[in-house]
Amino acid sequence: MSTEKFDAIVVGAGPAGTSAALTMAKGGLSVALIERGESPGAKNVFGGVVYKWPLEEMIPKFWEKAPIERKIIDHRMVILGKDSGFSVSYKDDYLGMETRGGFTALRSRFDPWFAQQAEEAGATLVTSMPVSEVIEEGGRVVGIRAGRGKENELYAQAIVAADGVMSTVLQKAGIRGPPAAEDVAIGLKEVIELPSDTIESRFNLKRGYGARLDYLGSVARGKSGGGFVYTNSNTLSVGIAVLLSHLLELRCKPYEILDEFKSHPVVAPLLEGGRVKEYQAHLIPEGGLQSIPPLASRGVLAVGDAAMLCLYPEGTNMAMASGVMAGKTILESKKTGDFSIQRLMLYERLMKESYIFKEHSRKKNYHNVLTSGDRFNTDYPDAITEIMRNILVVDGVDRGTKHAAARKVIRDKVGYVRVLRDLYRDIWSALPW
Amino acid sequence: MVNPPSRKIDERLYVNRYNVHSENHLHVDQSKCQECRDKPCTFSCPVDDYVWDPELKRLTVFYEGCVECGACVVVCPYHKIALDYPPAGRGVNFRFG
Amino acid sequence: MVSEAGVGPNILLAVKQVPDVSELRLDPVTHSLLREGVPSVLNPYDRYALEAGLRLKEIHGGRLTVVSMGPPQARKALQESLALGADEAVLLTDRAFAAADTWATAYTLSVFAKTIPFNMVLTGLKAIDGETSQVGAELAEFLDIPHASYVRKIDLRGDMQGVTIERQLENGYDVWELPLPCLLMVAKEFGQPRLATLQGYIRAKRQKIRILTAHDLEALGANSAYFGLKGSPTFIPKVSPPPAKPPGTIWSGDPKESVRKLVDALSREGFV
Ligand SMILES: Cc1cc2nc3c(=O)[nH]c(=O)nc-3n(C[C@@H](O)[C@H](O)[C@H](O)COP(=O)(O)OP(=O)(O)OC[C@H]3O[C@@H](n4cnc5c(N)ncnc54)[C@H](O)[C@@H]3O)c2cc1C
Ligand SMILES: Cc1cc2nc3c(=O)[nH]c(=O)nc-3n(C[C@H](O)[C@H](O)[C@H](O)COP(=O)(O)OP(=O)(O)OC[C@H]3O[C@@H](n4cnc5c(N)ncnc54)[C@H](O)[C@@H]3O)c2cc1C
Ligand code: SF4
Ligand code: SF4
Numbered sequence: 038m039s040t041e042k043f044d045a046i047v048v049g050a051g052p053a054g055t056s057a058a059l060t061m062a063k064g065g066l067s068v069a070l071i072e073r074g075e076s077p078g079a080k081n082v083f084g085g086v087v088y089k090w091p092l093e094e095m096i097p098k099f100w101e102k103a104p105i106e107r108k109i110i111d112h113r114m115v116i117l118g119k120d121s122g123f124s125v126s127y128k129d130d131y132l133g134m135e136t137r138g139g140f141t142a143l144r145s146r147f148d149p150w151f152a153q154q155a156e157e158a159g160a161t162l163v164t165s166m167p168v169s170e171v172i173e174e175g176g177r178v179v180g181i182r183a184g185r186g187k188e189n190e191l192y193a194q195a196i197v198a199a200d201g202v203m204s205t206v207l208q209k210a211g212i213r214g215p216p217a218a219e220d221v222a223i224g225l226k227e228v229i230e231l232p233s234d235t236i237e238s239r240f241n242l243k244r245g246y247g248a249r250l251d252y253l254g255s256v257a258r259g260k261s262g263g264g265f266v267y268t269n270s271n272t273l274s275v276g277i278a279v280l281l282s283h284l285l286e287l288r289c290k291p292y293e294i295l296d297e298f299k300s301h302p303v304v305a306p307l308l309e310g311g312r313v314k315e316y317q318a319h320l321i322p323e324g325g326l327q328s329i330p331p332l333a334s335r336g337v338l339a340v341g342d343a344a345m346l347c348l349y350p351e352g353t354n355m356a357m358a359s360g361v362m363a364g365k366t367i368l369e370s371k372k373t374g375d376f377s378i379q380r381l382m383l384y385e386r387l388m389k390e391s392y393i394f395k396e397h398s399r400k401k402n403y404h405n406v407l408t409s410g411d412r413f414n415t416d417y418p419d420a421i422t423e424i425m426r427n428i429l430v431v432d433g434v435d436r437g438t439k440h441a442a443a444r445k446v447i448r449d450k451v452g453y454v455r456v457l458r459d460l461y462r463d464i465w466s467a468l469p470w
Numbered sequence: 471m472v473n474p475p476s477r478k479i480d481e482r483l484y485v486n487r488y489n490v491h492s493e494n495h496l497h498v499d500q501s502k503c504q505e506c507r508d509k510p511c512t513f514s515c516p517v518d519d520y521v522w523d524p525e526l527k528r529l530t531v532f533y534e535g536c537v538e539c540g541a542c543v544v545v546c547p548y549h550k551i552a553l554d555y556p557p558a559g560r561g562v563n564f565r566f567g
Numbered sequence: 568m569v570s571e572a573g574v575g576p577n578i579l580l581a582v583k584q585v586p587d588v589s590e591l592r593l594d595p596v597t598h599s600l601l602r603e604g605v606p607s608v609l610n611p612y613d614r615y616a617l618e619a620g621l622r623l624k625e626i627h628g629g630r631l632t633v634v635s636m637g638p639p640q641a642r643k644a645l646q647e648s649l650a651l652g653a654d655e656a657v658l659l660t661d662r663a664f665a666a667a668d669t670w671a672t673a674y675t676l677s678v679f680a681k682t683i684p685f686n687m688v689l690t691g692l693k694a695i696d697g698e699t700s701q702v703g704a705e706l707a708e709f710l711d712i713p714h715a716s717y718v719r720k721i722d723l724r725g726d727m728q729g730v731t732i733e734r735q736l737e738n739g740y741d742v743w744e745l746p747l748p749c750l751l752m753v754a755k756e757f758g759q760p761r762l763a764t765l766q767g768y769i770r771a772k773r774q775k776i777r778i779l780t781a782h783d784l785e786a787l788g789a790n791s792a793y794f795g796l797k798g799s800p801t802f803i804p805k806v807s808p809p810p811a812k813p814p815g816t817i818w819s820g821d822p823k824e825s826v827r828k829l830v831d832a833l834s835r836e837g838f839v
Contacts, residue, residue, distance in 0.1 A: 069769065075559030080538060081567045144567030163768040165559030184557065188764035203540040215543050223541050225516055228566040281544055284514055291516045315566045316482040318516035318539040558762050
């Protein structure tokens with residue numbers, strides 16, 4: 038049987054790869070979408086919130102058919118102290134309409150549905166097939182291998198590396214190595230089952246609507262880490278993320294941090310009575326702008342986590358948007374019949390003008406916040422706890438005295454100048470909102 | 471003697487779905503492990519796949535519980551862990567993800 | 568119908584899509600089955616039958632047709648068979664076939680089998696969900712051909728006039744000669760089944776799966792009274808899980824000490 042050549046091979050059927058495949062298949066290209074899991078999503082882990090954009094651009098009114106767990110209407114950000122929590126929240130039914138505030142999903146349900154849209158548009162999805170090598174010719178990547186022998190080779194005009202943070206394609210093509218321990222966090226998650234009415238009463242929600250709770254501060258023994266509790270239909274997604282370089286400093290097992298988070302007095306009551314249905318782990322790109330590899334190099338377009346585009350907690354949208362741009366670039370090449378490496382550089386130009394790069398530039402100090410000092414994870418949370426405890430306990434001491442004490446706490450714990458500088462330079466730029 | 475993976479992890483992994491492949495997909499270089507001071511793989515792995523046996527001076531790899539996250543590959547100071555994804559959809563299969 | 572001698576064999580292979588029971592787990596607390604997300608897979612035993620069919624095809628040429636009776640999701644098992652190298656796939660699917668026992672399943676498969684030429688029918692030794700190991704033998708009876716189970720080796724004569732097989736026994740093996748056509752239920756001792764290749768999957772994606780409904784089979788002369796639940800003589804009054812076993816004992820710590828405790832315990836129970 039002759040080996041046919043596809044217009045494009047997309048490696049990895051996650052949000053990035055499926056978006057690229059869908060975009061190209063809709064444009065009439067022949068696309069092979071190759072996934073190592075038994076089905077898309079079988080190997081994937083994420084916290085749980087997918088955003089409306091840019092999914093809607095690919096699948097109008099997707100919310101009428103996608104496997105949505107809950108539409109998010111309640112966004113809560115909680116700064117954890119050792120035993121306390123200071124939270125800011127915003128709740129609005131408006132956010133629930135057409136999933137404006139995002140929606141929770143489970144990868145083993147969402148990813149197969151999404152990949153099916155690409156298949157229906159004409160892409161050829163192959164599952165259970167880990168890509169192990171790239172095939173190079175004349176300084177560019179012209180195909181991939183998934184095992185031994187000619188029968189496991191496949192050729193295409195362009196290759197899209199959508200195989201996630203540990204990208205085999207980029208590593209084998211020599212475009213980047215494995216990520217550095219400073220540039221990735223390890224994310225651990227449990228799916229915890231609770232009856233849907235319990236979730237609704239416990240989180241004060243109407244049927245079908247959900248809350249996302251993101252935790253900062255004292256999550257990872259004073260190191261940078263975050264936690265989350267997201268509501269699904271009849272499960273909660275509960276997890277933590279800690280920078281791998283910090284885990285190395287802590288020398289503790291990552292699941293000890295998850296256990297501490299789950300038993301934190303502010304978190305534990307939310308999980309009460311739930312049963313663990315699954316235990317998962319995955320790496321999260323956290324390196325920001327400086328960790329992004331060449332996006333279009335030697336015939337390979339890097340998208341999503343493979344290109345380290347995740348900007349926690351936004352990863353799936355970055356992945357999808359980059360996938361669409363890679364798809365459009367290859368469509369453009371097909372139109373002109375020019376698949377040269379220069380022509381494929383269009384992808385990099387599109388990316389530089391996009392939301393993705395604007396957000397990455399805005400948050401360029403986020404990585405500093407993550408790696409620099411412990412004040413964000415210990416000093417600030419401790420100061421907040423001390424001030425709030427003093428202020429909220431009505432004990433006959435007047436508020437003027439208490440406010441003065443609060444100012445002293447700030448001065449002693451972190452210093453005014455530092456607070457202002459942190460606020461201006463780091464915290465402001467690091468805020469997910 | 472080798473400490474088997476902690477009970478805590480066993481209970482956690484029990485709920486997961488695995489289609490274990492007959493061959494190990496995690497390859498280490500035992501000669502480097504001898505020199506490796508901190509042996510970060512032994513505490514970074516979320517499922518305790520790596521256990522150092524101080525008597526035999528060997529790193530034991532319990533690949534069956536691997537969730538294929540890649541953390542060990544990143545933390546190994548010698549970059550000597552090869553994670554060759556199991557074929558044919560074997561290995562971990564998340565039911566929720 | 569039997570094909571002419573001299574050309575390669577026409578092989579018919581029956582495969583089943585089953586829930587991946589190896590992935591079923593008991594909830595540690597409630598001891599109920601955790602079924603959620605347990606996918607359907609090609610019956611693992613059928614992989615050995617497929618391997619047998621593919622090896623015969625490699626040696627003798629011929630044609631490998633795969634048939635399954637099941638819900639539309641059984642396409643996946645058929646697609647995998649095509650990816651591995653089967654030439655044609657047929658799905659017998661209809662609400663009328665639902666809840667068939669082994670007899671009705673074998674009957675339905677036989678109606679289709681009679682419409683195509685074959686020299687040999689292959690099945691898995693058993694399906695991992697039902698574990699009855701009946702469908703193969705019953706299908707042979709409906710087709711009025713001899714059959715053998717626990718087949719671990721197949722030597723087909725070049726003139727298509729007969730086959731020599733080995734049957735796996737508890738401690739040894741039988742050698743049998745069978746005339747053709749016959750039905751062989753292949754055991755796992757046949758040999759490691761191959762993995763489908765990337766190109767194989769891509770070709771399979773393009774191949775059409777032939778669909779036959781109850782109506783189509785009736786047009787081929789089937790009696791619809793023998794389909795599905797109403798055609799099934801098996802009656803299952805009750806299904807109950809096996810009684811829970813008492814918990815085991817774990818001795819940890821010093822291996823020498825543990826072994827001594829184990830020996831003590833075994834001799835106390837009178838095993839050694
Ligand atoms: C009460 C009852 C209810 C049932 N309800 C359903 C139901 O709702 N839905 C449903 O799908 N099944 C149902 N079944 C299963 C029913 O389809 C048959 O029992 C089943 O096909 C035989 O399974 P087994 O494991 O006993 O097969 P075995 O006899 O162990 O199988 C041996 C071999 O026969 C072949 N084979 C078996 N079944 C098929 C098939 N369907 N197509 C092609 N080849 C096959 C395979 O090669 C297999 O390896 C039900 C069975 C019973 C008894
Ligand atoms: C704990 C955690 C929480 C998160 N929370 C959120 C959140 O709430 N919201 C959000 O938007 N983002 C979140 N993210 C980030 C988000 O999951 C990722 O940014 C996003 O999934 C990236 O999509 P992708 O398609 O690039 O990569 P992936 O989703 O990783 O997909 C890569 C695909 O490639 C396949 N693959 C890998 N290697 C190969 C190979 N060699 N051959 C074939 N296939 C291969 C994989 O099986 C996978 O299907 C979270 C991540 C984690 C780990
Ligand atoms: S980190 Fe690497 S070198 Fe060190 S013990 Fe583990 S595998 Fe061996
Ligand atoms: S890939 Fe992850 S789960 Fe597997 S051994 Fe490495 S660290 Fe452990």
